[in-house]
Amino acid sequence: MIIVGGTATNGIDENLSKIVKVPLIKVEHKIFPDGESYIRIPQLISGQEVYVVQSLYPPQDKHIIELLLILETLSDMKNNRITAIIPYLAYARQDRRFKEGEAVSIKTVLNSIRRAGADSIIVIEPHKMEELSYFNGEVKVADPIPEIAREIKKRVEKPFVLAPDRGALERAKRLANELQCEYSFIEKERDRDTGEVRIKNLPDIKVRDKDVILIDDIISTGGTMIQAAQAVYKLGARKVIAAAFHALFVENAYERMINSGIKEIITTNTIPQDPSKVVVVDVSPSIARKL
């Protein structure tokens, strides 16, 4: 058993290696002057059970291609079983044809990873669980909710977990179980063309004087979180914390979230973060539980 650290690991490969006490080999890599990636496995790995760590945070396409190069090289070396550990799975939101003729991007990404040599994958909970069925092999989902809950407990007195949309309800329920508190959800609509998010109806959620934890899979532009925060403050919430597995913070999302009254943002290291701005939870223990 061996862990191979890819080109985009954000330290998860090293943490995981320490936790499970499995040796780590770091991939040798560079970018040629024209922008092409160079990949080399600096040690012959053969007949092994190999775990490749590669997160697919931006630049996503480069990190995907590099993962394919690593997988096919390990496959050429004739290993017994190759598992791709993908802390952040890119293209997870394009999981069906919202309009006819659209690429189901996550299907192509997962198919490419499978065909390049991954027998199985381990991911942190993606946008929708169903989309993982596009991967024609074993799939394990690591759940960092216990680690996230531990950080939240330090910061709240009267917690209330709120899913900013119905899709995140199951996730909210699990977090609420950890925090032993109530939970609910907001019903929203997203316009696929403009990306604009509207709250359809606010259910009867009792957040007055509560510390509301908004939990979602991804923070991208932060629009969903900001709209939810504004809504719950109107309902009398004491403070709002935003928690997400993956925080991309595009287009000044961080600043706009803080300006909207969100007091703290808790996320994980599936995407590199500035620890002076957000609370960063290591997902390595959750991955280790799946090995």
Place this chain on the structure above:
Amino acid sequence: MIIVGGTATNGIDENLSKIVKVPLIKVEHKIFPDGESYIRIPQLISGQEVYVVQSLYPPQDKHIIELLLILETLSDMKNNRITAIIPYLAYARQDRRFKEGEAVSIKTVLNSIRRAGADSIIVIEPHKMEELSYFNGEVKVADPIPEIAREIKKRVEKPFVLAPDRGALERAKRLANELQCEYSFIEKERDRDTGEVRIKNLPDIKVRDKDVILIDDIISTGGTMIQAAQAVYKLGARKVIAAAFHALFVENAYERMINSGIKEIITTNTIPQDPSKVVVVDVSPSIARKL
């Protein structure tokens, strides 16, 4: 029969559509704020013989992923035969393991393209012909040498074709045949780590007072061309013209080539160019000959 214009075509899709009188459908595409690509085929194409035009110039990884998304979408639409027309094939120079453990990048790229749905490919002559055998399907190679020769004829009096390395000799021979002139080659060595190029031995090439045309597949940093130009000027050449199928011009390659005494650079539109600086030959007629 239908032509689908991808996200990186540089006009080749439109030119080809006009030459072969086959309708063109342009792929709808955008980049999400987080950097992910969105792809949509805006028209249902089913049961057709489809030719997808997608060049893989920088950013190569993005253009590769976009090609995979297009191919799988067309494949999902159940077309009879899908051909990927790839004017510039990225990763062509990583065509074998120069060191143990290296990724054979072009193999992974060609495998991914095949598995995403391309039954066949048409490329402009790549770095080495042998590497195309990694594609497990029909391969056609378009040859724009006649078009390049036409531009060269306007610019020379006493042509002499020189391959800057032995690998380019066959190409030089074909160009020399078109120009009805002599040809030869320079023997070189490239250090894989530093990228440094050394001329091993200058064969007995008679270029005194000749217009030397250096012909290669790719201009990247221009180092190969510059070294060859300096060598032939020492041998008494009258002027030097550089011709290449694909010109990447990384790290001020253009300026350094002109400063080395290269009078003109002739290349093609497989990679976008500034026509005020280089002579740009359209490869569409050469592709049309293969349809």
